[in-house]
Amino acid sequence: MTLTTVIARLLIASGMLGLANSALENLSCPEKYGRFAVPSQCDAYIECKDGIPEQMLCPDGLLFNPNIRYNYPCGYPIDVDCGERSNRQRPEPTDECPHQYGYFKLGDEQNCGKFITCVEGRAHIFHCPEGLAYNSEFYRCDWPDQVPDCDTEAFLGFQCPDYLDHGHQDEFTFHPSPYDCQRYYICINGRPRLQICSAGKLFNKLKNICDAAENVTDCEPLASSSEKKKRVVP
Secondary structure, three states: OOHHHHHHHHHHHOOOOOOHHHHHHOOOOOOOOEEEEEOOEEEEEEEEEOOEEEEEEOOOOOEEOOOOOOOOOEEOHHHOOOOOOOEOOOOOOOOOOOOOOEEEEEOOOOOOOEEEEEEOOEEEEEEOOOOOEEEOOOOEEEOHHHOOOOOHHHHHOEOOOHHHHOOOOOOEEEEEOOOOOOEEEEEEOOEEEEEEOOOOEEEEOOOOEEEEHHHOOOOOOOOOHHHHHHOOEO
């Protein structure tokens, strides 16, 4: 058995499929010291020490960032431009995570406010601030109308008045929450965004501002949590 065959089998066993043939043919050091991308695979790289190359593989879910020279070179996909390095190792999912490392949305399009971070296949659950949804594209909590896979109206339990859909898309309007006097919605281009007044203040629909509680006399009683889940204001 040749040395090339042994190395190829080790690479396949470690999940580096599609990398073995091309990498073995080009396993060399462009410089005496440094870390260098493998042309065919985004989560693999070559580490050179004193001109001796060693094939390295980032943990599942992380990608090699050739722009990082001195710190740990593997980062999240949002921070790495793979270019034509399209191949990746096989995922190593667990019962909690689709990959060993990464950020992932929890819930469906009507429940957009939670996400997990996975570290060594263990999930840690996080909640976005109230009214915000997790944006998988940018790894952040965002306005739900900016999140493609979130049903904004179902998620917030509020629908902007229909007249915004008839020639007034550039306007924004204010609407009190039917559930809580401290909360209100701003409709932008016909899509709602939840706003919350600070402690001790309520939304004054006559002035469209958060006002001292004593100045707001037309506040309706709070809706129950079950009503909040069911109601969608026409």
